[in-house]
Amino acid sequence: MAPEFSKSLTAHPTPIPGVVLYDLPVHGDNRGWFKENWQREKMLALGLPDFGPVQNNISFNEKAGTTRGIHAEPWDKYISVATGRIFGAWVDLREGPSFGTVFTTELDPSQAIFIPRGVGNAFQTLEDNTAYSYLVNDHWSADAQGQYTFLNLADETAAIDWPIALDRAELSDKDRAHPRLSAVVPMSPKKILVLGSDGQLGKALRSAFAGQAHIEFAARSDFDLTDPRSYTGRNWKNYSTVINAAAYTAVDDAESPEGRRAAWAINVSAVANLARVAAENRITLVHVSSDYVFDGTADAHPEDEPFSPLGVYGQTKAAGDAVVSTVPAHYVVRTSWVIGEGKNFVRTMASLAGRGIAPSVVNDQVGRLTFTQDIAAGIVHLLSTGAPYGVYNLTNDGEPASWADVARRVYELTGHSGDSVTGVSTEEYFQGKQAAPRPKNSVLPLDKIKAAGFAPADGRERLAEYLAGASAVDGAAAGRGMGY
Known part of the structure; x- marks a missing residue:
């Protein structure tokens, strides 16, 4: 025929x-x-x-x-x-x-x-x-x-x-x-590997993917980003996606010789290895970026703004973003002011309020908080809907605020007077301290992620929910370490 x-x-x-x-x-x-x-x-x-x-x-x-x-x-x-x-x-x-x-x-x-x-x-x-x-x-x-x-x-x-x-x-x-x-035993989906699962975002991703047997979580002890053997010890053909929730985020320490080497090793060299694995095995690579890739001089920072990092941390994040962009199937999720389970700015302010301390807080850096549950939900949305690959800003929604504004709100929500918080400039706050330069404006427009069908929650509402659900706060300084 x-x-x-x-x-x-x-x-x-x-x-x-x-x-x-x-x-x-x-x-x-x-x-x-x-x-x-x-x-x-x-x-x-x-x-x-x-x-x-x-x-x-x-x-x-x-x-x-x-x-x-x-x-x-x-x-x-x-x-x-x-x-x-x-x-x-x-x-x-x-x-x-x-x-x-x-x-x-x-x-x-x-x-x-x-x-x-x-x-x-x-x-x-x-x-x-x-x-x-x-x-x-x-x-x-x-x-x-x-x-x-x-x-x-x-x-x-x-x-x-x-x-x-x-x-x-x-x-x-x-x-x-x-x-x-x-x-017949049904064929299970290809695996999704979540790196940095012991960090703030990693813990939120554990919750977002709870009960799904094909999700594999790897903490630092399970997957050493600096060890070449980590990239050869798996059959990558069995994976569809790698979510890189691991990063060197000690902003100030990155300005030291040791910190600089560590930041480049985790945020650039390791990311290059992940990108190679993803490209060779047709894996979707999800990578978390930062407002620090910009200098903060613009009123807002859309996804296609050219990089302009001020310090070492921002430089390494910008370099990592550039590497990830070469992977055919990639999502770069750019966020700011991350708050999740563990030590962070909100918990620190709540602890200070509870102890009757009146802090001085920076009032000339403006942005939006981003709660890790919303970053995790946004990542799940991009993957599950097959949204076009590329860069997506993802923070909580609502009016931008300064760190001092956020601190006052924390004091009020925990039953204390917001007047206890004194606003100071970045220069005044870090006077006499070794500190990395920080963007003054970290506002990331959310139009693209909304057009993809994901509506981030309002940051003020999330803050109230977070404080209501926080069973304990600690007084440790809000710092950035290994992982979001």
């Missing part, structure tokens, strides 16, 4: 999420036919994921009725027929609400279909001498077979209506022995 000529390249969604059927243009004359089986630029324009194929396999089948499957492999596949005709059957064997969903159709050389990782693939030849082609995005290995998920071709739940009855078809003994759907 000759393929249908003169089709336009067209994508057709199917009932299985991520499975897309394509019509392919086939050009023929008296000599035969020619087609573009795979054309990356055109396929991407139609919405096909840039899945990075690395291996092409062909299954030749001598007789009509040859039946193979149902196999779900741990990689994506782009399937087409080189010659002949097949009846294809696909069953979703991934964890989730679409588990068990079935799609069937006939394929000839004028069609192709994209099958995501974890969707079971099977076919039955309808003509002799049929060649079935797979373009896959991982190299086959014997070890990989241990990650396959199988379903019996005759499963009653899937109820596939094979054109040639299975008792008359050509099957392998292995395919006959595969389990029924009730005994």
Whole structure:
């Protein structure tokens, strides 16, 4: 049977999420036919994921009725027929609400279909001498077979209506022995690795991802960012995303010789290693940035403002952002004035208020607080919605305020007089102290993250909730250490 000529390249969604059927243009004359089986630029324009194929396999089948499957492999596949005709059957064997969903159709050389990782693939030849082609995005290995998920071709739940009855078809003994759907262990999603899970943001991410078995949390003791072995000790093919919530954030210490080396090692060299791993393995890299990449002279700092860091910490964060931008799939989440579980400015002010201390607090630095639960929720939103890759400002919403304004609000919310707080300039506050330069204006516009469908909570409301829920405060100075 000759393929249908003169089709336009067209994508057709199917009932299985991520499975897309394509019509392919086939050009023929008296000599035969020619087609573009795979054309990356055109396929991407139609919405096909840039899945990075690395291996092409062909299954030749001598007789009509040859039946193979149902196999779900741990990689994506782009399937087409080189010659002949097949009846294809696909069953979703991934964890989730679409588990068990079935799609069937006939394929000839004028069609192709994209099958995501974890969707079971099977076919039955309808003509002799049929060649079935797979373009896959991982190299086959014997070890990989241990990650396959199988379903019996005759499963009653899937109820596939094979054109040639299975008792008359050509099957392998292995395919006959595969389990029924009730005994199938669904293929789990690729893992998401959260680095810096012992920091303020890491703890918030633990809460945001609670109960999800495919999330892997790595504290500093689990993943040493400065050790080259950390980047070679995992099978990165099993990961979809790395969230880098680890950073050197000791702003003032970074101005010292030791601190400078540590800041560059964690915020730049380690980030470069993560970027290399992500690019090589088609992993989405989520990286947390800072208002310190700017000098604070603008009224507000949109995502596309050129870098202008004042101190070493800001320089290393800007360099890290630049490195991450080279990863094809990346989110840079830029934030400011982070407040979470642990030592921070709000807890310090609450402690001072409780002890009757009247502090002097900087009043010429302006910005917005960002509570870690909102950073975590924003990251989850970007990943779950498939928002366009790039840089996103993410702070809490509301009117900007100075550190002194925030301190007064903390005093009032804890039942003390805001008049106890005296506002002083940055220069006065740090007089006689070794301190890094700080941006005077840290306001980050939120238009882009809102356009992506995420609405950050109002900072004043979050502050009240935070203080109401804080069971204990400490008097340690609000500093920046390892991790947000």
